[in-house]
Every structure is written in C-alpha cells, then in structure tokens.
Amino acid sequence: MALSDICDVRLLRPETAGAAAQTLLLVLVGTAIGLGTAGWLAGLAFTAATWALLTRALRRTWPRPFGPANGVTMARTTLVGGVTALVADAFVSPQPVGLLVGLTTVALVLDAVDGQVARRTGSESALGARFDMEADAFLILVLSVYVALSLGPWVLLIGAMRYAFVAAARVLPWLNGPLPPSMARKTVAAMQGIVLLAASAGIMPSPAAYTAVLAALALLVWSFGRDIRWLWRVRVSDGATAPAAVRRAERERVSPV
DSSP, X not given: OOHHHHSOGGGGSHHHHHHHHHHHHHHHHHHHHOOOHHHHHHHHHHHHHHHHHHHHXXXXXXXXXXXXXXXXXXXXXXXXXXXXXXHHHHTTSOOOHXXXXXXXXXXXXXXXXXXXXXXXXXXXXXXXXXXXXXXXXHHHHHHHHHHHHHHOGGGHHHXXXXXXHHHHHHXXXXXXXOOOOXXXXXXXXXXXXXXXXXXXXXXXXXXXXXXXXXXXXXXXXXXXXXXXXXXXXXXXXXXXXXXXXXXXXXXHOSSOO
C-alpha cells in the first residue's frame, strides 16, 4: 500500500495546517511564560474560529489553490492568535511586553508582504482579500483591548469601528458599495496598528501615548466619515457593476478608513 493511501490528505489542508501551527505557537508561548487559563481559552477559541471560518471559505472557492500569499496571511493569523492569548492573560496577570510587541511587529510587517506576494505571483483573489482584511481587523481590535487597559476604554473605539461599520451595513445596504482607491485610507489604516503597537510597547510617556492614540482615533473617525459621506452621495446599489479600479480597491481595503 502506498504512503499516500495511508496518510489522510485532509491533514495537508491549509486550514488544518494553520490550526496545527497555531496550537504549536500556543504551546511554545505557554512553555516559555506559563500561559494562564484565560490565555489558553482565548488562544484555542481563536484557533477553532479561524479553522471553522477558513474551512467554510475554502469550500466555497474550491478547487482554486490556496496560494502563497494566503500562506503569508496564515502565518500572520497565527501570530495574531498568540497576541490574542497574551492579551487575554493580561487581564489576570502582567504579561511580558517584549513577547507581545515582537509577535505584533512581525504580524504588521507580514501585512505589507502578503499583498506584494499576491501581485507578483498573480494569485490575487476575493478569499485572499477577505482573509487579509479579517486578520488586520482582529489584530487592531486585540491591540485596542490591550492599550485600553492602561489608557481607558475609549481606545476600544479604534478596534470596534470596523465591526460597527459591518453591522451598520447589514441594516443600510448602501454602505456595502465599493469605494474608490485612496492613499489616505490606506495610510490611516496602517497608522492604527503602528500607534497601538507603540502604545503597547510603553516606549512613550503616558501623556504622549494618550495624545498619539487619540490622534489615531480622530483620523480613523475622519476617514470613516469621509467614506460614508461618499457612499451616501453615490448610493451604489447592491450588485451594481463598478469600474475595475473601484472593484480592485474594494478587494484590497482593510476597512473603509
């Protein structure tokens, strides 16, 4: 009997490999710092949710290959799971800031890599854009939770804004309309992660961190407001055909910021 007949090919599926990598990272973090119950529960819940959502998405896009860019996003998602576990444990006991900052830094760097890999390999897809978007949004949410522990609950507005927009779009379908390309939107989106990372690292005095995060939130509100105003004026109908450049911007955007 051939080896391929013995091995279950499902073990090689990307969502299964991602769950295995996530579990391994949690074990390594737990071994290194003694991850508590809250951290384990949050990390495992993140792993299960990622596996379930990715399995469902891949079934819809089969037999399209997973692609190298999605592999990069998968690695970034694994790091986000580690950050999630550390932040959950921070509610119970102090966590090593260096480890949290290290995982977050690599995750933010990889955010600039997967898009380039997709374009260079011609593997851009709706799945990849959505996968990238959800990884970014959840990392910002988790970082805002961590920074809120020191600066106050108002910081949660940064992480919650994208999810509030998605919820509003279910009631107001015109919010689902495509947006034109915008360098300002991309810049503001990137700033959120950088500013929250700096605030998490504790490299700034408290007043400076407060000011920087507040400025990032103000820019985020401005950017969301600008895009909502544009969508209101255009009132793009659901399913309407948009120009190719606008559709490409919609696939690439992390959130309407």
